[in-house]
Amino acid sequence: MACGEQARGDDKDATLLAEDLRRHLSDEPVLAGPPSRMYRFRKFARRNRAGLAVGVAIAASVVAGLVIAVLALGREREARAEADRSRRGEAKRRLRRHIGWRPMGFWMERPPGR
Secondary structure (H helix, E strand, O other): OHHHHHHHHHHHHHHHHHHHHHHHHOOOOOOOOOOOHHHHHHHHHHHOHHHHHHHHHHHHHHHHHHHHHHHHHHHHHHHHHHHHHHHHHHHHHHHHHHHOEOOOOOEOOOOOOO
């Protein structure tokens, strides 16, 4: 009786081993031990290379687009700030010329002929 029970246990072990080999060859997680997340991800990546490559390409293009948009926004803000500073500076120059303001702080009348 013991030999018969042992033989059935060996058959079960052989069946499990064969199943694990089949799963390994088809890039599926084997059942021999608890799979880690990285192990399961590698198996998934091997089974789905094309889909994963497309997903990575789309994600990379979205990130690149966001980086380009943020850089363009920063340049546009700098250009607006520079234009605003230029407008303010021109307005100050016109006002100083109109009222006769001098850098030393003296108020002077407008020079004749202006």
